[in-house]
Amino acid sequence: MSSAIEHIKQRYPLARPFVTFAACGLAYYIVLTVFLNIPVFNGETQLRPASGVGPVLGLFFGWPGILGCAAGNLVSDMGSESNPLMLTVYTAIQVIYNAIPYVMWYLIRRHSKNPYPSLASAKKVALFLIATVVASTAVTLMLMPFETDRMAFLDIHLVRFLNNELFLIYLGMPLLIALEFSPLKPWAPFFIETPYERPAHMNLSQRCMTTAILVAIVFIGIEAMAGPYRRLLKTDLDYSVIIDRVYLNVSIMTVVIVLPAVAVIGLIEKHFTRPIERLTEASRSFAVDAVLAAHNADASFDTKIDEAGIEPSYEVRELFDATDKMRADLVDYVGRLAEATAERERVGAELDVARRIQLAAVPHDFSELVERSGVDIAGFMRPARMVGGDFYDVFEAGEGRIAFVVGDVAGKGVPAALFMMRAQGLLREQIQTCEDMGAAFTAVNKLLCERNDENLFVTAFACVLDYETGHVVFANAGHNPPLLIRDGAPQYFRPRPGLVLGAMDMVRYRQGELDLAPVAYTHLRAHG
Numbered sequence: 001m002s003s004a005i006e007h008i009k010q011r012y013p014l015a016r017p018f019v020t021f022a023a024c025g026l027a028y029y030i031v032l033t034v035f036l037n038i039p040v041f042n043g044e045t046q047l048r049p050a051s052g053v054g055p056v057l058g059l060f061f062g063w064p065g066i067l068g069c070a071a072g073n074l075v076s077d078m079g080s081e082s083n084p085l086m087l088t089v090y091t092a093i094q095v096i097y098n099a100i101p102y103v104m105w106y107l108i109r110r111h112s113k114n115p116y117p118s119l120a121s122a123k124k125v126a127l128f129l130i131a132t133v134v135a136s137t138a139v140t141l142m143l144m145p146f147e148t149d150r151m152a153f154l155d156i157h158l159v160r161f162l163n164n165e166l167f168l169i170y171l172g173m174p175l176l177i178a179l180e181f182s183p184l185k186p187w188a189p190f191f192i193e194t195p196y197e198r199p200a201h202m203n204l205s206q207r208c209m210t211t212a213i214l215v216a217i218v219f220i221g222i223e224a225m226a227g228p229y230r231r232l233l234k235t236d237l238d239y240s241v242i243i244d245r246v247y248l249n250v251s252i253m254t255v256v257i258v259l260p261a262v263a264v265i266g267l268i269e270k271h272f273t274r275p276i277e278r279l280t281e282a283s284r285s286f287a288v289d290a291v292l293a294a295h296n297a298d299a300s301f302d303t304k305i306d307e308a309g310i311e312p313s314y315e316v317r318e319l320f321d322a323t324d325k326m327r328a329d330l331v332d333y334v335g336r337l338a339e340a341t342a343e344r345e346r347v348g349a350e351l352d353v354a355r356r357i358q359l360a361a362v363p364h365d366f367s368e369l370v371e372r373s374g375v376d377i378a379g380f381m382r383p384a385r386m387v388g389g390d391f392y393d394v395f396e397a398g399e400g401r402i403a404f405v406v407g408d409v410a411g412k413g414v415p416a417a418l419f420m421m422r423a424q425g426l427l428r429e430q431i432q433t434c435e436d437m438g439a440a441f442t443a444v445n446k447l448l449c450e451r452n453d454e455n456l457f458v459t460a461f462a463c464v465l466d467y468e469t470g471h472v473v474f475a476n477a478g479h480n481p482p483l484l485i486r487d488g489a490p491q492y493f494r495p496r497p498g499l500v501l502g503a504m505d506m507v508r509y510r511q512g513e514l515d516l517a518p519v520a521y522t523h524l525r526a527h528g
């Protein structure tokens with residue numbers, strides 16, 4: 001539906017202003033004609049509810065609304081006035097009357113954050129009332145030259161002014177609030193670039209203003225039903241005189257009820273409504289601003305909410321103080337979190353380097369050993385974390401001999417990785433220098449027990465294969481048994497378990513021996 005409307009707007013750019021012009025003119029004509037056809041509202045009573053419609057439609061819909069309502073008034077006047085000059089003059093006066101609130105509103109509020117017509121604050125209500133007074137005064141002054149009876153000022157001109165002003169209050173203000181929350185969009189001048197945002201609901205000021213108008217209407221109704229006007233009807237007074245008194249009484253009620261309500265709304269806004277709105281706005285962007293300030297040392301960020309133009313009072317004051325403290329605490333926390341995150345990233349980068357170093361410490365290319373010995377060798381390791389304590393090693397241990405080592409350090413992470421590097425280096429060194437595997441493990445155990453304040457230990461299984469004879473010597477330090485495959489049948493080879501390396505320095509390890517088939521038929525796999 002919205003895409004179709006946008007397509008129509010693009011293809012027919014004059015469609016919207018023309019439709020707005022016609023709709024406003026029709027609405028104005030209907031309201032005006034209905035009351036003109038009621039006999040008691042004709043003549044000199046000047047009771048014209050349509051006077052409260054034209055300026056409001058003009059304020060909201062812009063020039064299409066201004067000209068549309070003037071056209072509706074022209075069509076109505078053509079039924080009672082045949083002089084083209086007078087029709088032109090009356091239409092021009094109607095255009096000016098409808099345009100004054102529109103021009104005043106956007107000239108005064110063109111630089112505000114929300115320049116569109118609204119009664120969402122006491123200042124906006126006051127601006128609307130001032131604009132209506134100016135419009136009502138202007139139309140009254142412009143129509144004075146066309147009155148033949150110069151002595152009937154109170155009966156005609158003052159009543160006309162009161163009619164326009166009162167209907168703009170009691171009919172125009174509710175109409176403007178209804179238009180603001182309708183799906184319709186206001187028509188702003190060309191110099192307004194702020195995008196229009198339709199409010200989701202009535203704020204406190206609008207609710208108070210609507211309530212004040214309703215209360216005034218109720219009091220007016222009660223007074224009308226109380227009987228004074230019915231008694232006046234039984235006298236010989238002219239009906240216009242009665243209407244004059246009605247206007248004066250309603251004006252007094254307006255001054256007593258509506259205008260003080262605007263002042264009260266201003267106080268409520270200053271001490272409660274605007275502070276809460278300011279708090280809401282500050283809370284929406286606080287998280288993003290705090291994170292940006294935490295990552296940018298040069299950025300300035302004030303944790304206190306800006307209180308310019310507002311005066312939080314009572315519980316709202318306490319809420320502001322508590323929020324300021326919470327914001328300060330959160331900024332401090334976000335800053336420390338940012339530092340911790342940066343430190344974690346730095347540690348992560350260092351651990352990544354450590355992982356690559358650890359993976360590089362175990363052999364991956366066995367091509368030379370395979371070429372010289374004919375033994376099929378493969379190895380793979382993947383730590384549970386970025387670094388860990390598992391390791392394997394394959395290296396030459398003398399002429400015609402290959403050593404295989406599989407180990408696992410207790411624990412995970414950096415301590416296990418460091419202990420693993422130490423254990424791997426010692427095992428390689430001792431196996432290459434010692435003729436007996438038990439003696440090599442015993443020497444490694446003593447060295448690992450030294451300066452082992454963290455009480456780490458490592459399980460290990462190592463063997464040396466003479467690939468020419470198939471003879472194997474091995475030693476085990478608490479490691480899982482290796483898997484031995486003979487004639488294609490796998491089975492676990494279970495040597496003496498032995499104690500883990502690095503636990504007790506007085507432990508002695510023994511060498512075991514095993515004869516395998518010639519190299520072409522030998523496969524040895526050790527599982528960690």
